[in-house]
Amino acid sequence: MQHLVGSAGFRHLELAVGPGVFVPRPETELLAGWAVTLITPGATVVDLCAGSGAIALAVANEVPGVRVYAVERSPAALPWLRRNAEARAAAGDTPIRVVEGDVTDPAVLADLDGTVDAVLCNPPYVPAGVAVPADVADHDPYDAVFAGADGLAVIRPVIARAAALLRPGGVFGVEHDDSHGTAVPALLRAHGSFTDIEDHQDLAGRPRYGTAARSRGVASEHRRER
Numbered sequence: 001m002q003h004l005v006g007s008a009g010f011r012h013l014e015l016a017v018g019p020g021v022f023v024p025r026p027e028t029e030l031l032a033g034w035a036v037t038l039i040t041p042g043a044t045v046v047d048l049c050a051g052s053g054a055i056a057l058a059v060a061n062e063v064p065g066v067r068v069y070a071v072e073r074s075p076a077a078l079p080w081l082r083r084n085a086e087a088r089a090a091a092g093d094t095p096i097r098v099v100e101g102d103v104t105d106p107a108v109l110a111d112l113d114g115t116v117d118a119v120l121c122n123p124p125y126v127p128a129g130v131a132v133p134a135d136v137a138d139h140d141p142y143d144a145v146f147a148g149a150d151g152l153a154v155i156r157p158v159i160a161r162a163a164a165l166l167r168p169g170g171v172f173g174v175e176h177d178d179s180h181g182t183a184v185p186a187l188l189r190a191h192g193s194f195t196d197i198e199d200h201q202d203l204a205g206r207p208r209y210g211t212a213a214r215s216r217g218v219a220s221e222h223r224r225e226r
């Protein structure tokens with residue numbers, strides 16, 4: 001439907017979508033809303049796996065003066081991201097910075113390591129081989145939906161990147177499959193760099209996103225190790 005009308009609503013925004021880009025979903029509005037309550041004016045925010053720019057552009061729309069980086073790898077999705085970013089900047093929102101790159105690559109945005117206030121991510125997370133509805137299977141890009149045999153192939157390296165990017169006390173939120181309500185908090189605990197680890201449900205009562213804060217006093221050690 002969103003491909004037919006050419007746009008999708010996300011929080012207060014109407015975003016252009018079409019072939020090659022993931023259609024933003026209502027459940028992701030919860031992750032963006034969680035972030036907006038915590039991000040303060042002037043903060044530095046990184047949206048990993050940006051797609052249409054839904055999360056990044058919502059933050060730029062709702063929090064004044066933020067410095068938002070939106071990282072996306074897909075050559076098919078990037079034109080939609082750039083188009084939405086330009087439209088929102090023209091509408092008066094703080095411009096976001098679009099970064100073409102692989103979110104699992106430690107070199108991407110490495111210059112920001114240890115300085116970021118919030119890292120947000122709605123990655124591909126459906127385990128390969130799981131049956132999905134026809135609208136997803138036929139119209140959402142495969143690499144936007146599926147992530148390896150257990151669905152955690154992108155989330156695992158993203159947790160490591162978030163730990164590196166965040167300043168002490170910075171916050172991380174990552175959406176996940178409804179089968180990952182235990183696995184994602186366990187991965188966050190196992191990394192050893194996060195506190196305040198919680199999992200949150202979507203409006204249907206299913207486990208949907210994990211959140212955590214970067215432990216204080218370890219980011220500088222991380223920088224020394226690099």
Ligand SMILES: C[S@@+](CC[C@H](N)C(=O)[O-])C[C@H]1O[C@@H](n2cnc3c(N)ncnc32)[C@H](O)[C@@H]1O
Pocket residue numbers: 021022023024025028048049050051052053054055071072073074077101102103104121122123124125141143144145154
């Ligand atoms: C589930 S979609 C989410 C898009 C958007 N954040 C949203 O919530 O609507 C995941 C996005 O991650 C991108 N992606 C998948 N693997 C990636 C990687 N390794 N590096 C960068 N982007 C990636 C896909 O192209 C897709 O746009």
